[in-house]
Structures are given as structure tokens and as C-alpha cells.
Amino acid sequence: MSPEISRRDFLKLASVGAATTAALTGCGPASRYVTREPYVKMPEYNYNGLSTYYATTCRECSAGCGLVIRTFQGRALKVEGNRDHPVNMGKTCPRGQITLQGLYNPDRVTDPLHRKQRGSNDGEKMDWDAAVQVVTDALTHNQPNEVAFLLGMTPDHLFDMVSDMTKAMGAPAPIRYGAPAMFESRATLVQAAQTVFGQAALPSFDIGGADLVVSFGANFLEPWLSQVSQTRGYRNLRQGTPNHRGLFVQFESRMSQTASKADEWIPNKPGTEAVLALAMGRIIAEARGLPLPPAFATADVNQAASQADINADDLKRLATILGNAQRPLVIPGGQALAQSNGLQTAQAILSLNAFLGNLGKAGGVYLSPIAPLEDAYHRPASAKEMADFVGTLKKGAVKVLFVHGVNPLFELPKSLSFADALKNVPQVISFATFPDETALEADYVFPDHHGLESWGYQKVATGSNASVLSGAQPVVSPFHNTKATVDLLLAASQAAGGQIASALPFKDELEYIQSKLSTMLSNANGFFTAPEINSFTAYFQQHGGWWSTGDDRLAPTAADALNANIGASVSQFDGDGEFFLLPFVSPTLAEGGANKPWLQELGDPTTTVMWNTWIEMNPQKADEMGIQDNDIVTIVSPFGALEAPVYRYPAIRPDTIAIPFGQGHTAYGQFAAKRGVNPVDLLPQKYNEAGDLAYAGVKVHVQKTGRARKLSKMEGVLGVYGFDAKQ
Amino acid sequence: MAATAKSLPQPRARVAEHEDPRVHLMHDPRPRGEMNDMVLESMHTATWRYWIATGTLTFLVLTCFVFAWYYLIANGLGVAGVNRPVYWGIFLVNTVFWIGISHAGTFISAILRVMKIEGRRPFTRAAELMTTFGLVQAGASIFMHMGRVWLAYWLFPFPNERGLWPDFHSPLMWDFLAINTYLLCSTMYLFLPLIPDLAMVRDRAKGWQKIPYRILALGFRGTEGEWKNLHTAMNIFAFAIIPVMFSVHTIVSWDFAMATRPGWSSTVFGPYFVIGALHSGMAAVAIVLFLIRSTMKNMKYFLRPEHFNLIGMLMLLVSMAWAYFYFNDYLVPWYGGDKWEKILQEFTEKGPIWWLWYVMLICNVAIPWLILWRKKWRSTPWLLAIVGVFINIGMWIERYVIIPEALTINRMPFTWRIYIPHVEIFLTIGTVSLFLLLYMLASRVIPLIPVWEVQEGQESHTLRRVGKAELSTLTNIE
Amino acid sequence: MAENITLLALFEDIEPAVRGIDRLRELGVSDQDLNVISGVPIPGRVLGRPGAITNVAKIAIAGAIFGLFFGLALIYGTPYLYPLLVGGQPIYPIPMGWIVMFEMTMLGLMGFAFLGLFVDSGFPAYTPMNYVPEISDGRIALLFPCSDDERGKFSDALKSAGAESVEPAEARHL
């Protein structure tokens, strides 16, 4: 807010809306105005012995859930969900709960650092003026096309600001990437929507409205797109309509946490989802006596069943159930899209939905609402685009690389050899809050605030019916000598002068955000309106964002979805191993949770393993190979190898092994470093037509090492697996 | 009428000296003064073996008891092996074990005294010492087990600033009261018959050594009144301490029997634990007597094979009783077929540590029954001591099976975990060492033989000639 | 009138001691004045003397009653001071009351029996007393008062009864 309006007036404005949500007060101890002081001089918005609650947005993933943080005497104590927020409606996932251990993490980068030698832990501290100077020089002393920005999935206001900046200086637009996007195969979903519906948007699946959900590998109860809202959908699927429990069938080669909630789990062979979907379409079409649409024409039911290594009768039975369902819904995702034929799979499934006629209907397929400040959905970079970007880095075309909110050294497949690419970049500047692998390889680390210390907004990509701009505000004053990256860049661009300075005439971060918000003043669809920007900002921060009151989801049109012949076939696999490799995102850690000790100590839902990486292997198969629990095995793919202990997992195909993604850090703080392994070391350089990585498209060898390491488990194996199980 | 004379079967000839009177009544009396000197000599002579043994035990106590316990307190129970679900580990095993050991002392002394079993006289003191010393170990083990031992005094019922009294609903409180009662009473019971012997030592001690005995002997002279009071008090103790002894181990068993746990909630636990206690206690007496007899001077006169024979018979008897109660405790759950009980029995017999169960049965039943049925073997001190060692191992394992193994199995299979002891092992060694060390020291400080009782016994027995045999007769002058 | 002294006669065995006691009776020493000290307990009827009386039992009974009430106070008194509900159980439980009462009764009984021994025998007594160490070697001592001039008569009588020695007892620190 601008300094003319004092905080007291500001609270008056805030209190107007306070009636609606008693818990929430106005904007937080805005980091720039409030300095940490002894509590004899207490800020007036804070009462001794009383908690103050601030609404903000979770930054543990890009779903943009609204949080309400309980703060007490200047400290954040507890994360609660924002009841009014349309994405999570007061609920949170474990990562959101434990985001506080990121805020108070003992391993945070506390000061701007200049690292004399890349990879070395020691660097000399600088002051922020010098940091601004460094950034200014980096912007001015290089040709615009030699400057590259690599940003994470959050926060969006930084991405917008950098986009404006790069546009102004004529530099290439910032690249946006995150391992979640890779594992979610967003590009594939968007591309499939483009080809099937003719609109490049992120499909939104109304799980809650359906009465039968058939999911092909979609882990929608896990970190996939928007976990909390999808879990709410699952609840409504089961109990949303009185006296009618919606059914849920999951096709997946491993019983994931999501599959464990399915009424039926069909362990199909990886890469056969497309043919299965088409076969089901064909069965339904024949059952309904309709003319066979070209999309399903080529499908052969029995062949599909045998290719998928499942019972043909089951397939027919499920297809019949699907055909008879009133509000059926078929969801593509997870491993199904992470194949060489991932795009066909997505298309086949979307057109199956189209054939079932649930487009734009309750319990059907929609297109996610376009977030405010957006013209269309802008997806993060696909793995293919990242590969190209790495290529440009390797060529040495980039002189200075800015990295924020992403840890490519950890999140990109090793076969892309991002490490080598970095060597060809003369200057790497990281804005990392935590000392992750990439920050360790950077020449400068200019730490950004933690999410709970920051301003910002997040454009919600999917997960709500309304179009949502989720607002973030500082709930505590910064604990360390950190600086908001937007402030840093604004200062630098002012110092740089010229085009950039005139394009970004903002004194600080909040002014920039307000400049964006001001375009929404006229929007009457919101659940609040405000005459002028300051009160708008106040409401925005008080309620944790702006969202429209209506349903902004778009009904896709299936123009000729069914007429295109989807040449779907079984996918191709790299490597000649006997096991399909199935990497999956750890349901508790996701990509960034490894440095938070309590997340480490949450048992994985299906295996209850804590604090480490495990390899899931079918017990019968393990017996054949003479592998016990906790035995360390080597997994060799054509692209790398790694060693990890085995968890004999009863619910996985004998020809498949699964390994979670989230551990295996070499840096990133004491709780994450040197713990577990990182499956990206095994991933192939193989993409589907949409450019997404076929991370499940490799077959690997498994060799015993003869060594063993006790996996830390929540469960007592004696009770769960019997007295002869190894503890 | 004519009676047809039929030749009666002739008894097989037997060698006369096998018909000797019961030698444990010691029908070769010696003058009191001589016996006094023998006992004092056994107290005064300390060979190099003695000092080596004492030194080793002292070292073990300092490391495995004192330091190990300090380490435990300083770092918390995390350094022990206890976990969920096995919240009670070897600490409680040791507690029950040592309380069991402490039982035989009182049993032998009190019950045999009440029943006027004359053979008891020479070894009552050694047995009573076992009660006190064993209870010391038991108490220590309980305190080791506590999470905040520095607050252990909160169990004492005393008016305090918290206005809070202990909860007598808790079996642990009953246990606390019973064990304290037992410890106090058995210590007094140990002291009473000691007074005349202390007076005897006092009369012979020279120089500074006289002082402690003067103080302890309380000025006992031996007047008729003193003897009368002493006898009355000893009789009261002998009768009263027996029910206390039974109550103590019954209550210890209730610590388990009151719990809603498979394998614990059993009505037979009371007598079963009492018998178990006697089983290990008797065996311990045999071991201790063997050690005293073989290491101390002149003891072969007081402790004779016939005494071991007596103890051996008791051991056999108790072993059979134990087998009977164990079968009770095994059969009922097996027949009842309760889900959790069945799982527990399967776990003990087929689980990861199945062998413990079989070792227990072999040590507690097979070995005693195979050896103790024969008088010749019973009367062999070293053999009896070895059997005693086996029985004690078996009984320790029995407690291990009852506590950590049974705790592994509960009604929440998700939590079942094996218990792996860590520092407990050292603390176990520590308690054993302390127990032995106390004996070593006591053997040089107080007369291990109640001389006056022995003499009293000798005076009350005479050999009477009946026909051709010399039979022992008891003239009850008490 | 000659002043009174206490004579101590030592006997080897019970028989002569009994004879000595009879002689003393003839010489008019009453059973109250006579004192027999021995290394082993010798019942009164063996010596032909009235058995000694003891109060230990009475004291012990008193102790038992005290202990009983102490136990009652613990189990039913202390909850009254600070009543706390546990596990749906009554605050004043009957069955487990028996346990506490029993233990406390027994403790009182035995504890007081022990103290009774002290009280009744005047323990601890560290003052000088008439005693000779030979007693704990199995000798039997007779202690009786007599006037100085009658001393010879008494010693002759006891010597003839088989006394080892008849000496005026000097009180000594034991």
C-alpha cells in the first residue's frame, strides 16, 4: 500500500469486510513497514495473548490453496485452511500444514551470498545494495538475449513481473518449470484438449459430480494438479449425493494411494491405457448399438485385454458399467500420460468422455476457468522445452542465468545433464530461500523471503469452479536478512534505467501487485468490489484473494473428437530390462518437502516408510529373485543407475517396480541432504508428441547388492506381514 | 487246626552304616566355643581368591551398575531397548526375577521354622540375607525402569505441596506398598536372630572392630527376658511374614494380571508367580550354599550334603508345582481359543525368538526332573548348584517370555514390534554383580551361620537306641 | 551392716546350673533376685524357674491395629482430600482396599514386634553391665545379690553345686 494511507485507516477498510469472516484481520505485518521490535512496542494490530490470523496463499505447490495463518506475538504458529477459499475450502494437505517448518527451517539462506567457487558451501555475505548492483550489472552489461530467467511454478506475480521486464528489455521470456508439471504431464493434457476440444486449456474433471469415475493412472488424491480440491471431489463422489455412493475404478500398474481408495484396481501393463480406453469405447458403442465412431474403430477388445495383461471379461464388465453410468467420468493422468504414446492416451480418454457425453455436464469434463489477469492458460515448460533450453545453455548463448523457485539440478532428468549446461553459463544468480543444489552451483544467492513472509498472488490453474486469483501477504516479518526478489529486480531495473525503468515505474513489490490488481477494479463478478485500489487491496489481502462468484469453467466442445482416428498403440519402452520403472511423486514429500523434518516423518500412505527412498517390488517376484525386505538393490536403466532398499509391496505388478520422487538431495539442508535416492537419475530422454517426458517409458534391470539397510516404517511388519517378515 | 508254616521272604541284606541317623541334625556336636571359633575363622580368613573375586565384582558394579545407570538417567530411556509396544523391558524382568529370588530366603527360614524342620538351622541366615539383597536389586531395577526416576518419591504417600496422594487404584501402588513392607520386615527378620551372634562376635572382637558389633549387638547379654522377647518376636515374624511373602509376589503378578492384555489377564497368575518365585529362589539358595560351603573355611561342618538333599527335594517339589501352574496358564487360553491369546501363543512358539520358549521348559522342568529325583545326585552340592543355575536361567527367560514377548502382541497389530535390549544387558550384569558383592562383604562382616541356633538344635537332639538301631529323637525344649 | 554386692557364678552346663539355682533358693535368694544369663535360650521350666513374661506380643497387636487404621486412612482417607475419577472406577473402592489394609496391618504388626523387643528388653543398652564373655561360649551365669559377709557361704554352696567360679560381678562395657 502507499505510505499516505496509514495502517490504522487501512484497518478501518479491512474491518468493513471483517464481518463476513470474523477470524481474518487485514493485511499482515507488511515486511517493509514493520521491523522486529521488543514486544513492549507492540504493533497496534496485535494484542497480547491473542492470536491474529492472516489469510495468504500456500506456496508448497502451485495449486494455490488459501491458508489462514495463526500468528501470536509476531510468530506464525499454525496453518489452517481458508474456509472461504474456493480451491481448498478450509482444508489443507500435509505439505501445507508443515510449511511452517520451511519458514523456521534452520538451513535457510540468511543473507545474500557471493560464492567464490561454485559448489562450495562457503560464500561471503554481501549487503543488499551490492546485490542490487550485481543484478543491475547483470541486466545491463549483457545483451538482452544473453539474459535468461528460469522460474518455478510459484509465485505468479514474480513471473508476471519478470515477463514484463524481459519484454521491456527485449530478452527472451522467462522459462517456467517444476517437477510437478513434469509428473502431471500438463503439456500433454493441454495438447490433448487442443486436439480434441480445439481449446488449449487445462481440462478440469468434476470428480465430485460424477457417479462413476474411471481413472487411468491419475493420482488425483496425491500431489497431482490440485490435491485438496480433488480430494474434496472424491468425498462428494462417495457421499455428495444422498444414498448413492459413486464408484471409482483405477487402472494403474501399482496400487497408488489413489488406487487404494478405488473400488476396483486394475493392474494393467504400463503403456496400454490408450488401447484400453478405446476398447472400452468400442464395447460401449456396440452395447448401445451406435455406429462405431472412427476413434474406436481400430480398437480390438480381446487384443487390448491381452496387451494390458488383464482379464477381458473384467474389461467388458467395467465398460458396461461405464456405459450404464448416469454421470460417468474418465480421467487420464499419472503414468498413463508418461509414455511415448501419452498424447494418444490423453486424446483417447478425452474422446471417450466426449463419447459418453459428459462434456460440460455435472460430473463430466470441463476446461479449467481462466484465472484473472490471464488471457488463456499458460502452462509451464514441458520437459522437451526444458531440453531445448538446456541446449541453449550448453551452447553458451546465455551469459547470465537467474533461477528462482525451481531446482533444476534436482528436478530435471540427469540425462539432460543440466550440471554441464551450468558450466557454460558465466554467471548464475539464484534467489533460492533454501540452499538447494542449484543455489549451491550459483555464483550469487540473493535469498527471497519465505512464502509466508512475502507478498504475491497466485493464478489458480485448476481446482475450482470459479476463476481465482489467490492473494499472498506476509504473515510475519522476515526472520532473516532476505529480500523480496521482485523488490530486488525492481530496484535493479530502476538502477538500470532506460527501457526497463520506464516499463516498471514501481517503488516496490506491493505497488507492482496493485498495478496488476487495479485492472480488476472494474470486474463485477468478484465476491467483493471496491471503489479504489487501496480498499480493493485490503479486501484482497483480508480474504486471501479475489474470486468470481459464478462458475467460470468452460464447457468444451467436442466438434470432431470422435471422428479423428487416434492411432493408439502400446507404447514403446527404452532399455531391455525385465522391469517397467514407475517413478511417482512421493505423496507426502512431493518435490520440495524433503527439508522439512515432520514431512520426512510422515509415513507414506501405502508403505508407511519414513525418512528414506524405497523401491516397491512384488513379493512373489522378490521371492523368485531371493530379495528380502530392506535388501539394497541396484536399478540400472540405460540412462543411469541407483541403489535403494526394497519394500516388498503386495499390490504392484510383478513386472513393475516403483520408486518415489522427492528424496535423494545432495544439498537442501540437513534433513534432506544425503537421504535416499532420486529416480530422475534413471529417466530417459524420451518425449511424447506433446513434449512431455515419458518418465514411465523405460525398462530397467534389478541386481542384488547383498547389502541391506533398514527402512524406517510406521507399521510394525510383524502385525502387517506376519511373524516371518523382516523388521 | 494245623497251621502250615510258610517261609517269609527274607529282606535283602543291607550294609549297616547306610542306616545312620539323619546326619543333618549334626549328631557330632562340638563345644559352643569351638563352633564360635570356627565361624569367626571363616569370617577372618580372606584368601587372594576372595580379594580377586571382590575386586572383579566391585569393578563390574561400578561399570555395569553405577555408570550404566548414570548413562541411562543422563540420556533417557532412549538408550534402552524399550519401544512401542514393548513399553516394559528387561528392567521389569529383573524386578520380577529378583523378587522371586528374595522369596526363598523367607520361605526357607520362616516356613521351615514354623514347621520346626530342624534341618533348616545352619542355613537360615544365608537364605534370609538373600531376601534382603535380592529385594535391593528388585527395587533398583524398578527405579531404572522409570522415565523420571528423580520423581520416584512421588509414589510415597506423604502430604505434599501438590496436595496429591498416590492412586491406590493402581496395582503399582499395591506393589509399592507390598514390596516396601516385605523389604522392611524381612530386614528386621534377618536382624533378630543375628543379635545373639553379634553379641558373640562382640565378645571376641578386638580393638576398633569391637565398636560396630557393640553398637549392633544392642547390649544383648542373654538374660531369660531377652531370650523370651527374642523368641516371641521371631515367632511373630515367622508366622506373619509368610502371608506377606505370598502377597508380595501375588501382587507383582497382578501388575500383569490386572492389565487388559492377551497373555496377562489371567486368574492363575497369582499362585503361578508365587511358585515361580520359589522355583528360582530355591535354586538360588542351592547356588549360594554351594558357594559358601566350597569357598569358606570350616563350612563343611555346618553345611552338609544332607542339607543339600533337603533343598534338592524342595526344588523338585517346586519344579513340579511350577509345571502344573504353567500348564494351567497355558491350557486355559489355548482351549478358550481367544484370537489374541492364540496369536500370542503362536508367537512365543513359532515367532522370531521361538527358541526361548523351549529353553525355558528345558531349564525349568526337564533338567530338574531328570536330576533331582535321585538322592545321591541331590546330595551332590556342585550338581545341585548347576541345576540351580539352569533353573534360574529358565526362570529369567520365563519372565522374559511373560513381559517383553507378550508385550509384542497386543490388539493393534499395526504396532507389533520386536524388542531388542541395549543398556539393559549391562544393568542386568550390574544387579547380579551387586547381589554377589553384597554376599561377599556380608560373609566377612556377620556370621553366616547362626551359631546359637545350631547349638540349640544340637542340644534338643539325642540319639536313642531302639533295639539295635540308634535313632534320633527330638526333645522339644523350646 | 555390710554393703550388698552382686555375685556372678559361672556353670559349665545346665545340670549344675539347675543344682546351683536350687541351692540359692534354699539360701533364701528369691526368683526375682536371681538372674540367669546363657548363650543359648534355656526355657524356664528347664531351670525350674517361673517363665519370663514378655509384652512383645501385646505391643505387636497394638501395632497391627494401628497399621490397619493407617491402611484405612490411605485407601479411603486420601481420596477424600483430592477426589479424582479414573477409568469409571469408584473413588472409594472396596476390593483393592483389602490389599492396602492387609499390607499396612502386617507392616504394623511386625514393625511393632521389632520395636517391642527393644522396649521390653531395654535395647539398646550401652551402659556397663554385669557380664562375662564366656557366656557366649556356652557357659551359664547366675547373677544374684548378697551381702558381703555372706559371700563365702554362697560361693561354697555353688562350688559344691559344680560352679566353675563364683566372683563378684563387676559391671563392664560389653
Place this chain on the structure above:
Amino acid sequence: MANDLQLPVFTNTSEQEVSGKWGMVIDQDLCTGCQACVAACSMENNVPFVGEEDANYGRSMHWIRIERFWSGTFPEVKMTPYQPMLCQQCHNAPCEPVCPVFASVHSASEDTNLQVYNRCVGTRYCANNCPYQVRVFNWRDYTDARARPWLTSLQNQLSPDVTVRRRGVMEKCTFCIQRIHQAEQVAASENRSIADGDVTPACAQACPADAIVFGRIDDPNSRVSQAALNARGYHQLDELRTTPRITYLHGASNGSNG
């Protein structure tokens, strides 16, 4: 103070079941095992983490854990529904009478199961006697920042409403008693009795599937009472008659091939 002599009488458990105050309903059909409740509980109640080794040895301090079992073998393998296990706040709590120092007592006002940390001397009898095995013990000084320097900054988060437990004491789920009391004070300050929904424990508040319902079970119209009437409802280890305050709703055992 006057006490009516509570002589032992045969008590009808069904009476006690309705006489309870706070209760919870957990729908295993909805629980997705996502661990959000565990995380929320730990963040709300200052529950320490114990590290890899101790966690594997059954010493993790979770006040609420999510259980699951398997039946059958591939491909006919099934996973039993996720079963969040926390203190059942029994009326006839087996853990209470066995404590020698009244550290585990019953709250007369809330009819919940209290653990008084500073009374606890660590005999661990209560944990042995808890049929649900939901009591956790501080085996080490998991909250001592001198021994664990990394805690110094993490402990900025400790909630002032909840005691930080030291080594050697037992602890367990409290139904977020601090929230209950706060709500009661607020209600008292507004001269009203607690309304349904005034109190939400951290676990129920976080649960994304809304599988946990909490409220007054003495109010037949409250959400929790209504949910408890569900035909799928059952009590854990009901045969022990501990009269737990948590009603579980059966979930379909799910897996392959129906």
C-alpha cells in the same frame, strides 16, 4: 467438600455412551490416508519428530497414526480401508486406574481422558494397558534444543497453548483440549452454551476429505451425533467395553477385482 460414597455398582455402558460430552466420527470410506491429520496434529500440539532410527523402532511421537493392512496376494490383493488411530477417550479408560500418581485421570467436566505431563513419572503402565496403543512416550529429550541445535529456530513455532513435553513423560491425543477450552471461554463470555461446530480439532480441521467429524455427542442433533447413527458405525475393540468416544464408519475394503 462433600462426596457421595461411590460404592461399586454394575454400570450400564449404554448409559455412559450417551452421557459422554465430546465425540468424534471417522469415516474410513472417505479417509484417503493423506496424512494431513497427522501433520496438523503435530503442528498444533508441539509434537516433536524423532528421526529415522527411533521412528523405525516404534518411537515416533504421532498422536494419530493411519493404519492399513493387506489381504490376499497379487492380483487379488486388497488393502483394508485406512484407519486413523488416535486416543479413543474411553469412558472406562484402562489407562487411567493403573497410574500410581494420577497422571492419567478422567476429566469430570469434559469426559475426556487427561494426561497430566508434570505428574507423570514414566512407569509406562498406562501405555501397556491401552488396548489401542495410542499413547506415546518421550524416550529421549526430543524437544531439548541444547541437545538438538536444529530445533532452536524450529521451536519458534511452538504453540503457547500446549505444554512442551520433556523426556520421560507419556503423552497422547487430547481432543485438542486447548481449543475446547478456548471455545468454552468464548461461549461463556457471550453467555451461551457451546454451539455445534465451535470446536474443531486440528485433525478434523485439516482433513481434506472431511472424514473426521467432531462435536458434542450429548446433543442428539449435532453433526457428530447424526453421523454416529450411521449403519456403518462401530467402535474399536468394543468387546472390551471401554466405551470409546470415537465411532468409526466402515469403509469398503478396496483393491483389485472387486
